[in-house]
Amino acid sequence: MGPVTISRRFDFSASHRYYRDDWSEEENRRVFGLCALPNGHGHNYTLEVAVSGEPDPATGMVINLVDLKSAVEGVLVDFDHKHLNLDTPWFTDRQPTTENLAAVLWDRIADTLAGATLSRLRLYEADDLYVDYFGATA
Amino acid sequence: MGPVTISRRFDFSASHRYYRDDWSEEENRRVFGLCALPNGHGHNYTLEVAVSGEPDPATGMVINLVDLKSAVEGVLVDFDHKHLNLDTPWFTDRQPTTENLAAVLWDRIADTLAGATLSRLRLYEADDLYVDYFGATA
Amino acid sequence: MGPVTISRRFDFSASHRYYRDDWSEEENRRVFGLCALPNGHGHNYTLEVAVSGEPDPATGMVINLVDLKSAVEGVLVDFDHKHLNLDTPWFTDRQPTTENLAAVLWDRIADTLAGATLSRLRLYEADDLYVDYFGATA
Amino acid sequence: MGPVTISRRFDFSASHRYYRDDWSEEENRRVFGLCALPNGHGHNYTLEVAVSGEPDPATGMVINLVDLKSAVEGVLVDFDHKHLNLDTPWFTDRQPTTENLAAVLWDRIADTLAGATLSRLRLYEADDLYVDYFGATA
Amino acid sequence: MGPVTISRRFDFSASHRYYRDDWSEEENRRVFGLCALPNGHGHNYTLEVAVSGEPDPATGMVINLVDLKSAVEGVLVDFDHKHLNLDTPWFTDRQPTTENLAAVLWDRIADTLAGATLSRLRLYEADDLYVDYFGATA
Amino acid sequence: MGPVTISRRFDFSASHRYYRDDWSEEENRRVFGLCALPNGHGHNYTLEVAVSGEPDPATGMVINLVDLKSAVEGVLVDFDHKHLNLDTPWFTDRQPTTENLAAVLWDRIADTLAGATLSRLRLYEADDLYVDYFGATA
Numbered sequence: 001m002g003p004v005t006i007s008r009r010f011d012f013s014a015s016h017r018y019y020r021d022d023w024s025e026e027e028n029r030r031v032f033g034l035c036a037l038p039n040g041h042g043h044n045y046t047l048e049v050a051v052s053g054e055p056d057p058a059t060g061m062v063i064n065l066v067d068l069k070s071a072v073e074g075v076l077v078d079f080d081h082k083h084l085n086l087d088t089p090w091f092t093d094r095q096p097t098t099e100n101l102a103a104v105l106w107d108r109i110a111d112t113l114a115g116a117t118l119s120r121l122r123l124y125e126a127d128d129l130y131v132d133y134f135g136a137t138a
Numbered sequence: 139m140g141p142v143t144i145s146r147r148f149d150f151s152a153s154h155r156y157y158r159d160d161w162s163e164e165e166n167r168r169v170f171g172l173c174a175l176p177n178g179h180g181h182n183y184t185l186e187v188a189v190s191g192e193p194d195p196a197t198g199m200v201i202n203l204v205d206l207k208s209a210v211e212g213v214l215v216d217f218d219h220k221h222l223n224l225d226t227p228w229f230t231d232r233q234p235t236t237e238n239l240a241a242v243l244w245d246r247i248a249d250t251l252a253g254a255t256l257s258r259l260r261l262y263e264a265d266d267l268y269v270d271y272f273g274a275t276a
Numbered sequence: 277m278g279p280v281t282i283s284r285r286f287d288f289s290a291s292h293r294y295y296r297d298d299w300s301e302e303e304n305r306r307v308f309g310l311c312a313l314p315n316g317h318g319h320n321y322t323l324e325v326a327v328s329g330e331p332d333p334a335t336g337m338v339i340n341l342v343d344l345k346s347a348v349e350g351v352l353v354d355f356d357h358k359h360l361n362l363d364t365p366w367f368t369d370r371q372p373t374t375e376n377l378a379a380v381l382w383d384r385i386a387d388t389l390a391g392a393t394l395s396r397l398r399l400y401e402a403d404d405l406y407v408d409y410f411g412a413t414a
Numbered sequence: 415m416g417p418v419t420i421s422r423r424f425d426f427s428a429s430h431r432y433y434r435d436d437w438s439e440e441e442n443r444r445v446f447g448l449c450a451l452p453n454g455h456g457h458n459y460t461l462e463v464a465v466s467g468e469p470d471p472a473t474g475m476v477i478n479l480v481d482l483k484s485a486v487e488g489v490l491v492d493f494d495h496k497h498l499n500l501d502t503p504w505f506t507d508r509q510p511t512t513e514n515l516a517a518v519l520w521d522r523i524a525d526t527l528a529g530a531t532l533s534r535l536r537l538y539e540a541d542d543l544y545v546d547y548f549g550a551t552a
Numbered sequence: 553m554g555p556v557t558i559s560r561r562f563d564f565s566a567s568h569r570y571y572r573d574d575w576s577e578e579e580n581r582r583v584f585g586l587c588a589l590p591n592g593h594g595h596n597y598t599l600e601v602a603v604s605g606e607p608d609p610a611t612g613m614v615i616n617l618v619d620l621k622s623a624v625e626g627v628l629v630d631f632d633h634k635h636l637n638l639d640t641p642w643f644t645d646r647q648p649t650t651e652n653l654a655a656v657l658w659d660r661i662a663d664t665l666a667g668a669t670l671s672r673l674r675l676y677e678a679d680d681l682y683v684d685y686f687g688a689t690a
Numbered sequence: 691m692g693p694v695t696i697s698r699r700f701d702f703s704a705s706h707r708y709y710r711d712d713w714s715e716e717e718n719r720r721v722f723g724l725c726a727l728p729n730g731h732g733h734n735y736t737l738e739v740a741v742s743g744e745p746d747p748a749t750g751m752v753i754n755l756v757d758l759k760s761a762v763e764g765v766l767v768d769f770d771h772k773h774l775n776l777d778t779p780w781f782t783d784r785q786p787t788t789e790n791l792a793a794v795l796w797d798r799i800a801d802t803l804a805g806a807t808l809s810r811l812r813l814y815e816a817d818d819l820y821v822d823y824f825g826a827t828a
Contacts, residue, residue, distance in 0.1 A: 415655045473647060473649070
């Protein structure tokens, strides 16, 4: 029939802070604004995971959604209700922006989807702000 | 000016069941879960129909939305308030998954849009689950 | 401080049919329209469960959301992915309209919330259609 | 004509943690779950502020929305991008639950609306979870 | 069983302008801001019509939605795609604010619902701004 | 890491009319329907502005959202609360359709984003209707 992309949304909550130790306090506030405040703030993140391929003729499915849910939730448990800077190892040398968070999630999720092709991550930090990421080789 | 894609959403409700007669009851339940229950269940589907092209210089439109609405609703009348397995002819040899339903809708709708190019169907089975389909030759 | 109402949404999918055996086919179609078709159709239902009271001074909570989730999901398992007419015992002598379904859900859920006051159920049959129910004594 | 209630939504982001120092670590985790983690997590909050009254015959307005916006944003600046436990004075002796946060916001906002009647605050912690608060005397 | 309120949403688009001829240009701009500009601006309005009562035991319905739809759309045809100040007779002596528009719609719709009780109109001027109206005697 | 696209939504309200002076009244009504009415009607428009690129390693950002907000709002001030036909210079020789409005907005916004690549504009005229535009050379 032709390839189909199936997308499913997942929710998690986390907090973060944008701050560079090699910058002055003033420079941090000028570039990062309120996001540089010391105790951080938080968001409800929504992640859309898109998987592409020809549907299996036997099941009519690109991927069994039970498997997709299990794989993605197995990754998100390391981010949900966490402080991204303090509770996870991925943001010691880069800021936990939505852009960088999407790339971290891509690497974690792509590894878990044996046999299926991750084609896009869309990560909402708020209803009116989101990023699309297609992997390092896109 | 350059090509524009215009997308309009349509709603319909239907019920369906995932089940293969050549599989055991256990295999059906293992693969399809609650979707294999005998009497089916249902969804509010939302279909986004995307049509692309250069706007007509006289009208500023890629397609007159009255024509698009008429064409798509003429197709959806065969699906709305129906049981996809029992009341339609398209799912006798394939499962009525969102993936397969999108492909069936594509073939029906593309035929009705004389002169306009159907560029994407996005079919939501629920707020957090949707597929994108671009046709067999995409 | 004063009473607070906390509302949480839950989703389920089901199918149904409106039909009275003591009416002619014509009368059923005149009153129920497409909803009278023999094989039924379906919806994604969204249920908002509202619980009211003074927050517990120790926890700041009207009800622990883990308990609320457990109670409501324990009820919804009897409705999710079911055909309301054929797979449940509650619609043998009344139509499975959104109005009646809300009343059935109220009786089931109110019984499970020991110590908390169910104050409203809002049941969406679609994004643009919902009912509010406050119990038989409201 | 009769009273009208006008409601306007506002957004802010914050982080928080549920934890009682007079409880053991185990008790905190049993009651508050992931919300007891030490570094907190965060949310995009949405606040609906409802003001009621007879519209002014000269303007047709219950309240000038410029005034409402100014009053509410003047309050929310103390919460936006903050850690509710660490950066605000209101949660030293109570948990920063959505219930308690709504009551704190009520007291702050009601004081700023000279001449207009605050009739309800609806505070969303997430799309599927919100509280309604009507003041201490409701 | 107890009374049920059923609410259905309807959409229409219109333009309007806030301006008092008995005020100076400066006073109009001070009070009404951009809404006082001479050529008007517009909105997508969403109207939620709530009807309350005991469901009919025969049908399980508070009101047949086909009748509700017909009644409300029969009213909205006079507002849809219109300039509220110039194309309708209701705003010659009052401003077309959301508050006043809700009251006008109430009087028109309540008259058409023979046998059913209109219990609330909720009128959205935008996603983040709406009014609730309960009639002159509420 | 790979390119990221970041999208932010902006809202504005405007009114418009579709009409060609070189067509008869009948032809205008046949093609444009209610949109040809003399006094115009209006919409709440939502504009999604997508900017693409490699995130800056120092900040983790494709574009500083403060700069994006400032640039886009500096453009939208010429459209917000305006009548597109009467109050702006862009629709004297073309209809203010969503298609044409997207192209006008593209040219205005692309000029303001020094150093960043505008990759898509998505313009909603209503919740169920939107266009995507990628520039004249797309």
